[in-house]
Amino acid sequence: MIQEAQFSRNQRAPSPNLKIKKDHKSQQFSSLNTSHQSLDQQYQYPEEGKLLNFIIEIEELQQKSIFNLKLISFSLEDVQQKLAITDDPNNSQLRRQWQYHKHYYQEFQYSLKNENVHLGNSLQNQKISQNLRSRMVDWMIEVLGNYIDTTTNSTFFRSVSIMDYFLLKSNTQYSDQHLHLIGISSMFIATKLEDIYHIPLEDFVQRVGHNKYSILKVKDMEKIILETLNYEITFPTILDRLYHLFYQCFSLNDDPNLQNILEASIFILKMCLHDYSINFFHANTLAATSFFYSIRDFVIQKDYENQEQILDQFINRITQISEIDLFDFNQCQVKLKDLINSFKKKYPDLQNLNKFS
Known part of the structure; x- marks a missing residue:
């Protein structure tokens, strides 16, 4: 798996929420062939x-x-x-x-x-509000962000995917009051699956849940989730699909500029997971549009010559790799741009994305 790098806000692309630090034009990048x-x-x-x-x-x-x-x-x-x-x-x-x-x-x-799992309509049979789901996603960023030495972005994306997949597949109708426990148990499953040193169950009960739920309650919900999903919890997440795109375009290149593009794309995908409506797009489409958005901002910021030609090459390459329709890609680009521009206004109380990214 591609090694993740710490990503600060001043390295993101030049959109309202994404800024990539602009280097001097005469600087020669060490890992780019000139x-x-x-x-x-x-x-x-x-x-x-x-x-x-x-x-x-x-x-x-x-x-x-x-x-x-x-x-x-x-x-x-x-x-x-x-x-x-x-x-x-x-x-x-x-x-x-x-x-x-x-x-x-x-x-x-x-x-x-x-292994295609579409999670865009996870709340269709539930009585859980979209707003509370957004708060849960933001809270997961905070919880896992406090274990940065042992967890990775993969743990976060796996946690949200397990939660959404469970809500989609469950025949039981849950309400807002149940989401806290479902979220805790989803993170507990994800950290055991993704992390070498997983977060202890006692931490989820005491430090994360403030003893609201007992160890038995968390383990019971874990069992319900796993049995509902028939233990099918290793399906590719949207982050895996982004890594696939990055590898196909840039291989295992660890150039800092390319890593900034990757981290900006991950930041955008985290933003997307907050928003229930944009997740109706297929995961391949969301990963592709987030990846291209970061590349486009980078190319514009660096003031490259023949920008349109460069971006057209990337569009063709990315849509080909992702096997997605160009119309869907363009539609998602419009939705994504609107989300990035309106995220702070739409979710004014959700600060953990900026705090822990």
Whole structure:
């Protein structure tokens, strides 16, 4: 799994809630391949195994360096054959990518295609208000944010997914008064599934739940959730689908600028989980639009040349990888932009997204 990086607010994209710190245009990014040659010249592979999925061409224009972003697609098999990474110990990054693809990614990709769980109408048979669900999502950010040394973003997204899936599948009709216990038990299941050192049950009872529910109550609800879902709780989350997109576009590149794009996308997805209505879009569509929104803000902020051409390349690539309709993608973009612009006004009391991100 892609290693997560700590993400501060001043690193986000330049939308109202997302700001990526603007570097000087003449700065050369260490993990981006740069070339003074024209594109019709033979491509030279970078040294030290730096596989790049897009190229920056530097041109002098009005005494300034203008970066031109290009997206280039490589299959791992082609790279392995051309660079002989299995025989070259110096290509450590390419070897790592190949091993990741061989031992993990193919199985993960199969799971993405065959385990589709749509959670957009999770409250249709419940008496739980959309507003209280939004508060629960925000509270989960706070709870798990206080265990930052042992939990990850995966734990949060798994917690919300388990809660929504349970509410969708349950034949029992729950009301607002039950959501607190359901949320606690969902987080307890998620931390045991995702974290190496999971949050102790005693912490959920005492520190998180303030002894409102006993250990027996939390365990009973855990059992109800697992049996209702037939123990099917390992399905891909929306975060997994974002990681899939990032890997397909940028491979295992750990360049700070790309990591900022990834973290901005995660922030947007957390924002989306607060809003019940936008989750009617398929998870693939939400992940794709959030990812593209962050890329677009980054490209605009960096003032790249030929921005429209660059963004069109990314749209084509992202929709192809996600296997989504362009119309749905554009519709979701409109909804997403509206949510980002209106989030603080729509949810003025929900502060944990900014506090713990």
